[in-house]
């Protein structure tokens with residue numbers, strides 16, 4: 001803001017002044033293919049084999065001390081729930097308070113380390129994951145979170161490596177964002193960590209989110225309490241240990257698996273809470289926010305609240321759309337990873353004239369979708385994450401079967417005898433306001449509303465007003481005027497908007513991610529400004545000339 005008031009030459013002065021500041025160039029991690037017979041395929045097979053044969057025991061880690069609390073829980077394999085992949089220990093409220101104390105005790109020392117040193121640690125973490133731990137991490141994500149190899153690779157390897165690298169680069173580049181200086185005065189900004197601790201609550205669906213969510217605030221000089229998801233415990237544990245091995249000092253990130261409400265109560269009742277970074281349900285985020293509100297008088301600073309809470313994402317199809325693109329994009333968006341991405345398409349609007357043909361195309365493709373174990377390399381969709389999720393989706397399927405305005409046209413069955421399997425399901429509705437068009441399902445269930453072609457404007461307005469979320473949405477149309485109009489009407493309905501592309505698959509630094517309304521605080525993870533959320537800049541003015549007067553000219557008699 002300040003910069004625009006000054007001529008360019010001035011800017012050049014401070015650029016020169018800072019030219020010695022550290023920087024680093026990074027690139028996106030390439031994804032491997034895991035083709036039959038390849039070296040990488042063999043390595044991941046070996047890692048899978050080892051992991052299938054044991055149950056890893058995971059403690060809490062508080063100030064570097066590994067604590068086996070005895071409050072034991074298990075992470076099972078979603079496609080085979082008899083297999084216990086990990087045995088982990090919940091932290092009690094006392095453990096969480098201990099973690100806060102230990103974190104605060106080392107905060108100042110960590111915060112004082114130069115950004116370049118902290119960035120180096122995370123670059124090293126990225127290297128370790130890219131080389132030494134890639135296959136172990138993939139196996140843990142496949143067996144533990146039910147991802148097939150391709151979904152595991154883009155998340156647990158490529159994306160997490162990217163996050164650690166890009167974050168390191170951004171933190172260094174941020175240092176170069178400096179105010180201007182004037183005659184006799186030097187101005188500067190330092191980017192401090194927050195005063196207090198940051199609590200990070202990560203979800204099961206992306207290994208990368210967990211590693212990023214705990215790593216990013218640490219990089220910026222914060223101390224962190226990380227509550228990983230029960231159903232992503234093993235991959236979180238691996239990410240945690242990579243950060244330790246890379247040189248994150250003990251106590252900077254504390255690993256505290258815990259019961260959600262116990263964790264929420266303990267962190268929101270500490271006067272030192274400086275920030276919460278949350279991914280999960282609207283209800284839980286609202287609950288945390290309410291608790292923060294109730295304890296407001298207690299805090300030493302205003303806690304920063306960042307939340308991402310899901311969506312009810314749409315594909316809107318116009319009659320000028322390319323039908324095959326719609327079919328291909330929708331299969332991927334709705335069913336990849338069992339629809340358990342916050343950006344997954346779960347409601348679709350199709351012109352009636354196009355519906356019979358598109359329906360055929362979708363049904364043909366759904367028949368080819370292979371459902372199976374996550375560690376079978378030919379699988380497209382595996383089991384959903386756990387029994388709770390399975391039960392919730394099952395209820396939706398029953399609702400669809402028993403409602404007169406809903407018709408199941410593909411899938412509709414589920415079976416949890418061995419794993420939590422739900423068939424990719426397509427439902428046709430005659431009521432665009434049916435609750436299945438409004439509420440988040442978080443499973444492989446797509447509902448389609450065929451609309452009268454000429455009503456497309458009204459339908460666009462309805463798309464905007466049908467759900468309380470505002471995360472992602474896509475418009476398929478070749479007619480450029482339609483695209484323009486659709487974007488105007490749908491402007492507030494999605495934080496990530498796609499034109500002739502599916503509603504999922506945002507890439508770091510390409511489509512910064514996040515949505516408003518009840519989808520969250522839309523802080524745009526994956527963008528350059530995001531780190532600011534987790535630091536507390538200090539502006540410093542230093543005068544080099546004596547202060548020669550205290551009177552102003554107008555005061556002369």
Ligand SMILES: *[C@@H]1O[C@H](CO)[C@@H](O)[C@H](O)[C@H]1NC(C)=O
Pocket residue numbers: 200209212213214216217277278279306307308525531534
């Ligand atoms: C906050 O959580 C999101 C996941 O919702 C994660 O991607 C992001 O990096 C986290 N940010 C920080 C600064 O911890």
Ligand SMILES: *[C@@H]1O[C@H](CO)[C@@H](O)[C@H](O)[C@H]1NC(C)=O
Pocket residue numbers: 203204205206279280281308309310311340341342343
């Ligand atoms: C991950 O899952 C949680 C639910 O546990 C959901 O709220 C969130 O939006 C999902 N995030 C992403 C990036 O898919």
Ligand SMILES: *[C@@H]1O[C@H](CO)[C@@H](O)[C@H](O)[C@H]1NC(C)=O
Pocket residue numbers: 324325328
């Ligand atoms: C859609 O997918 C099918 C099967 O993978 C492919 O043959 C077809 O070319 C795709 N259509 C378009 C428009 O890319």
Ligand SMILES: *[C@@H]1O[C@H](CO)[C@@H](O)[C@H](O)[C@H]1NC(C)=O
Pocket residue numbers: 461464465488489490492
């Ligand atoms: C979109 O929906 C919101 C919320 O219901 C409403 O306030 C707004 O006017 C709608 N926008 C358009 C362009 O219809």
Ligand SMILES: *[C@@H]1O[C@H](CO)[C@@H](O)[C@H](O)[C@H]1NC(C)=O
Pocket residue numbers: 163167170212213216217508513524525526527528530531
């Ligand atoms: C990962 O964390 C960094 C730093 O907070 C942030 O800039 C980036 O957007 C995050 N990525 C995602 C997709 O959450």
